[in-house]
Amino acid sequence: MKKILLNIFIGLSVVLTSCNEELLNPIPPITFSEAVVFDTPQRVEQVLNGLYATLINGQFYGGRYQVYNDIRAEEFSNRTTNGVTGLATWQHTTVSTTNEVQNLWSVAYLAINRANIFIEGVNTARTGVLEPAVAQNYIAQARFIRGLTYFALLQLYARPYISDNGASPGLPLRLVPELSDANNDLARSTVAQVYAQILEDLNFAEQNLAATNASPYLNTTRAHKNSAIALKTRVYLAMGQYDNVILEANKIVSAIAPFTATSGVSHSLQPTVAAVFSTPYTTTESIFSAPFTELALPGTQNALGSYYNPGPRGIGDYSLNLQTGIFANPVFNAANDARAAWRFVVTNDAGVSITYLNKFPRGPQHLDFAPIIRYAEVLLNLSEALVRSGGDQGRALALLNAVRTRSNSQGAYAAFSTSAAFIEAILLERRLEFVGEGLRSFDLLRTLQPIPGKENVQAVPVSSSNYIWPIPADELLFNDLMEPNP
DSSP states (O other), X not given: OHHHHTTHHHHTTSOSSOOOHHHHOOOOSOOOOTTTTTSSHHHHHHHHHHHHHHHTOTTTTTTHHHHHHHHTTTSEEESSOOGGGTHHHHHTOOOTTOHHHHHHHHXXXXXXXXXXXXXXXXXXXXXXXSOHHHHHHHHHHHHHHHXXXXXXXXXHHSOOHHHHTTOSEEEEOOXXXXXXXXXXXXXXXXXXHHHHHHHHHHHHHHHHSOSSOSSHHHHHHSOOHHHHHHHHHHHHHHHTOHHHHXXXXXXXXXXXXXXXXXXXXXXXXXXXHHHHTXXXXXXXXXXXXXXXXXXXXXXXXXXXXXXXXXXXXXXOOEEEOTTTSXXXXXXXXXXXXXXXXXXXXXXXXXXXXXXXXXXXXXXXXXXXXXXXXXXXXXXXXXXXHHHHHTOOXXXXXXXXXXXXXXXXXXXXXXXXXXXXXXXXXXXXHHHHHTTTTTOHHHHHHHTTOOBOOBTTBOOBOTTSGGGSOOOOHHHHHHOTTOOOOO
16 A cells, blocks of 8 residues: 555546547646645536546456456356466466455545545535535546545455455555555455445435536536445445345336336446447446546556457457356347347458457457446346345346346246245346346356356355465555454
């Protein structure tokens, strides 16, 4: 942390990815001092832009976070054996000095500290600089980002909440600005304590964010009330608190089909899944996404398309696993399912056909938005929670079928003989619908399943030390109170 903290404030006004005006109203190429950075509304907004830019840095939600959470599992085969692009994560051989382990932690805590600095700065600037409602909204956006970031870190660096009700070691819970290395030493809070802070941040965000933003673009790329609600359904699902998943989801999901949000942004499934992954990426299904343009790219070897597209569109580090991945499962019917278009077959120089994921095709610049939360996920979160809690099974079935039949009109489920079979169908649909979007490892860990093996990589039992990532070496070196993962 020391290396990060020494430069935190200087970096506040520097956007990590260049942006055009439509994207994030970019920060001018100057650096404000601490004394003046919050002294005008324009400068405060520029710092907020930088905070979003940190969140969607290519090392984090601009691509790599989603990739790591997918390649840990069985959906992809490694093609390049490139140690820079997640090979150790794919093989489950990460150690505390592995690049991805250290880099993601660093960028995530950079985002957290920038959020803390921003919150304090806005609180200081309230009088005479910002209208009270604007200040509350800005703080709510920062707390949404902080909550999302802590949640992301928990999924990789800590044991699942459901394994022991959150009693395991979690993360250093940093909630105040750090402008030097004076407060490096901070012990880990428990998983439960970190989740409690995440929910406190998201509840505040829901109460104080705008119901809608100024345009479909900003409704997709900036937080609003429904963004916080949608994220809470994911958080409560991870905690196994299914009644709370239902409570939150009901705020933005109508009682019957067609399912829509009746307040705030009018979220709904799109008629075709292709529309979600096509320009302008701002449909009402995309609740929160990381935006990119020619002037605002995720960076070399970071974008989703870089990993999953073959050359010349990408590097093609990972192809689809057609032995044990979801496209080899009977739940996928290539003849009837529109998601068959996500497969892209190429023949290499040796005459071997290789199938890649065609979900993010806009290379080699990689202009696809990186999805973070979609309405389809909220529907499936609610469906699963209803089944697991013994709730309205008819509604749960309708929610599952809404997602499934959107792409496979012949694939509707009529009924299930057991709750276990129902849950299995939901989890399989999640694998198919969200392939390449970073939810596979999340689903495995929150349900305490082993991470499946693939090719020459053995399965990882729940009890194994590499079921989660190790704590980064730099954190252990500079934080004397930090304890490693066992």
